[in-house]
Each structure stands twice: as C-alpha cells, then as structure tokens.
Amino acid sequence: MILTVTLNAALDLTYRVPHLVPHASHRVREVTERPGGKGLNVARVLGALGFKTTVTGFVGGETGRVLRALLAADAAPDAADTSQDTADAAQDAAGSGTAGGATASVTDALFQVAGRTRRTVGVVDETTGDTTQLNEPGPHITPEEWDGFLAAYRDLLDQGPDAVALCGSLPPGVPVGAYATLVRETRTARIPVLLDTSGEPLRRGLAARPDIVKPNAEEIAQITGTAEPLRAARAAQRRGAHAVAASLGADGMLLVTQDGAWSAAVPERLAGNPTGAGDSAVAGLLSGLAEDLPWPDRLARAVALSAATVRSPVAGEFDEPTYELMLPSVRVRRAEAP
C-alpha cells in the first residue's frame, strides 16, 4: 500500500464556458466535480497504474461529504454511472461495498474536521483553451484536530505502507512545521517519504531529511535563491533531502541523488494542458520508490506519466496508451556539473 497525505484537500469543480470575459455574466455549459488536492491526484494516478493506495488529510462539511462520496464512486465505477446525481450514486456505491474495474481502489482514510473542505473552480475558456483558477481558502484546523490527525497518521504508519507522499499546501491553523513533523514520524517508522510542497513548509520539511522532494523550478529557486536548476537541486540536497527531483515543465525533470545526477525528457515538446503533470510525476517517483527500482527508472516513469498527463484530453488525468508509448522513449542522461 502507498499512502498519500493531502492536508488541504479540495473539491475541484471544472466549469466550461464559451468565452470568459471579466464583468460579464456566463452560462456554464458543463460542470464536473472531482476529489482534488495534490495527494488525491497522486492517488488517482497510482490507482490507475494498479497500486493500492490510501489517502489521508483533512475533510469536513458538505463539500467534504461530496468529496468522500466521489472517492467511493471511483472505487465502484459501475454503480456511479447509473445515477444522475454523482454524489448520491457515490453514496449508494459506498453502501454496496463492491470494488470494481482493472484499476486498484483508493482507500479513504481522511480525517474528519469541523470546518468545510474548500472548493477550487477551474474555468475553462472554450475559445482560448485557457483555464482561470479560483481557489478557496481551506478550513481552519484546531490544535486538537491537528493532534488527532497525528495520532491517526501514526496508526496508518503502523499498517506498513511501502511509501508515503506528503503533498500540497497547509490549511489555516496547521503548524508551519507540520510536514517536518510528518517526515520525522515516517522516517522513524523506516518508511520512505516524498515531500511535495513549497515555501516555508518545504524549507522546514527539508531539514527533517525526506527521501525525496519534488519542487518545480520556481519552488526550488525560491527556497535556494538559485535559478540554475542543477545548482539549485544540489543546494536543496545540502539542506537535507536525500534526493531532489525538480520538475522543469517542458524541459522534463532533473534528479540529484547520493548516487549521481540525471536529467530526463521526452524526445519532443508536447502541446497540451500541464494541469496535474507534477502530481503524475510524484506518482511515477513514488511507484518506483515503492518497488525499489533504480533511480533512472523512477525518473523515466515520472517523465512519461507527466507527458501522458499533458497530452490527456481530460485535465489532470493521464492517458494510459500515451504513457505506454512514452515510457520507452524517455531519454535519461547523466547530468553534468554546471
């Protein structure tokens, strides 16, 4: 089992509109809802790859109820197709207890809080293809809820996951050193841990010595003060990470480990929607970590999954045939000192 943590989980709404014009009124042509937040996206990709995955983090309110119902519906996809109301169908599906499909199911170990799970709204402009993102703030987490979560997290570690991913921003009220605490707990349990966050939570998390961090170019520059990727990755490594996997957008990924450094990319630049490409890269690294693959193979998986996500017609989903096609074509090279 792989465990992903999403402290600031979200209900992601996607609105398709003919053309977004500020100050105008728009009829939304199509609405889709799905569980969101980095760790939940990572779990969805891992599930599609056939890995048993458990998700945790905070959930609450009516939006949290819909999020959990959608997670349950993903676990029982046949039941979800028969009803008009996704959430109601999902609740039916959860009640029937069936799990189906070729993909592995995602187990809900989310921690219930009093606040309301945030929504994010992605407005897709059908004329330009651009997405405008509106992200609600997360629920306020009390000190008692954080303590309760920590106890529940230790119980999840006792189940012996093969790897853990700690993902995304912190909701209000959670201590800024939260990820550092979770990294230490996980390493004490001798379970490999990946950290994907930014800013001060990343800075503090690095000092707790995670096995991998996966910043993007902007995040790593912000932390290290260095824009040159290899130099920045080595600087992040010196701050505590055993390995640093930096995602560089269309330029692929750069990986710095104690065994050496590699860069990897697909042979040609791909047009498409980069939403979720970073989360797919985390899923690739994590699956390779869980299976104890050599570093270059983990990197190849991460890059191929990212590319298959950019090329997918559905934002944030990865296209499986593209992944199968991409994986052997990823070029992994030793990275030279700059």
Added chain:
Amino acid sequence: MILTVTLNAALDLTYRVPHLVPHASHRVREVTERPGGKGLNVARVLGALGFKTTVTGFVGGETGRVLRALLAADAAPDAADTSQDTADAAQDAAGSGTAGGATASVTDALFQVAGRTRRTVGVVDETTGDTTQLNEPGPHITPEEWDGFLAAYRDLLDQGPDAVALCGSLPPGVPVGAYATLVRETRTARIPVLLDTSGEPLRRGLAARPDIVKPNAEEIAQITGTAEPLRAARAAQRRGAHAVAASLGADGMLLVTQDGAWSAAVPERLAGNPTGAGDSAVAGLLSGLAEDLPWPDRLARAVALSAATVRSPVAGEFDEPTYELMLPSVRVRRAEAP
C-alpha cells in the same frame, strides 16, 4: 402570507479576489454562500420588511441541502452566528425550532427533486469593484417531478396566500409554458399573481393574464420588438398582463395599468451595485399588492427598495435606513403617451 416561486433556485457563492485576470490562478480571499434565485431574493427582502413569506420551487442534492440549511439559519439568526460552519450551524438552528429577530421568517416549502440544485459563482474583483458571474445550469426536472410540483403548488394556493410571485428562468425539463400554467392556477384561485421572467416563458405567461409582469428594459424590448419603454409596456399589456412594471435601471420604473400610467425615480442617480435591485422592486410591488395599496404607492415602494439595494454595501441586500430615507423622496409622475 406571500408565496414566491423559484423554479431554478440556486446556491449563490460570492468569491472576493484581489484582481481577476483570465488564465491566472487566484486565491479567494473570502467566500460567502446564500440561497439564490430571484424568488428567494424577493422572499428575503419581504422577510426583512416584516412580511411572512413562503418559498417554493425545486431543490435537490448536496447543494440543495446547504441551501435549505441556510434558509433555516435565516429563520433563526442567533444560532447561526455561533458556529464556524454555516451549513452545520443552520442544521442545528433548524433542529432547535426557534425563530427570532425583528424580521418575519421565510417558510421553506421547496419541492425535493433527484437532480442537484445549481450553484452560481459571483467573482468580485476588489480592484475594479466589478463582478463576473458564472451560472451553472439547473437540474433536469422529470415530467413526474413537474406533476408532483403542480400538486404541491395547488396545496400551497389552498393556504390562501395574499399574493404570489413567479420568478426567474426555467430549469431543463420544465415545459416552456410552465409559468402560463401557474398563472392560470393562481388566477383560478383568485389570488393576485406577479410574473418576473423573460423570453418564451414570459411570452407564454403573458397570454395567461397575470396581474403584474415586471420585465426590465431589455426583456420587454425582446418580447415586444419596441425599445421605447412606454410603447413597449403598452404592447406587453395588450398581450395579456393587467399591469406592466418595467424596471429601467437608473431611470427608475415605468408602470402601465388599466387605471393609468406612472413613472417613478429617486431624485438623483445613485452609485452602487445593481445586483438584486430588480428582485427588491418585485418585493416592493408584491407587498403593495398584498396590502392592496394604490398603484402609485406600490411603485414608490418598488423604486425606494431598488435604490436601497443599489446603495447597500452587501450585494443583493437592501439597506433599511436608506429605504426609510428614500421612500418619501421618490417622485411618482403620470406618464404621457410618447
């Protein structure tokens, strides 16, 4: 009791962002949720004026649950202030059964359907002050649900409301002649009925001879093919309405009845947010209709409530001191033939 009908009710979300830029990602600074759709807005204003009001229309899904909880919280405002999660507080309030405050409560007689109540998202740009509106489509209503609603509507008419307002757009699946049917049912019960809709539902509704229709300048021009307001209002009257109250934005209102025609406006043009001004005008007309006031007094109320809504710091709410101040200053004049 006054009855308002909102067939396409909504959960209205307001997002405040520092500045809305298409294709960018935005942190929402503040989120507010409230029951929405024209008839629910009208009921809120009537309640604030001290009129007992009952609301009906379609409601369903998780968003419908939140909408009903918020309606219940409005009925018990003290309980709603004590909890972090509005919807949860609302449910507590509904459970406690208390009703409070100086305003009259709004009674929930919404009709439950299988589909999900739509959301609307108003994105307020704090730099420009403009609002960008995103309106989800409504739930699909089945023929059985429409029949069920009609039966429930007849039961509400049996309670003998003083007046009825039929408000807003039709959700998918509802017959385009729905408002014509409801107007006929209401007139058969000898209850005064106001219709506030647009397009084909308004065209068909007119033929059923409602007591008042309240189109805006654009809606009445679309129906009658005439841009000149007095000419257009008389044309709409010939199509069946006993009285036509046309809202003309900053130019106030024009009223054409069988007893004569009047126009009314506040003495000076007001800066502010026009959201909900039309719904406040309906509340003004309806309260005057319920109390059988002379036409010029109904019109003055409608214009003063509209103005107090434009001037309110909260979009869609009316400012009570402004209303008290405005009411005696509204200038009502006999309208001349153009």
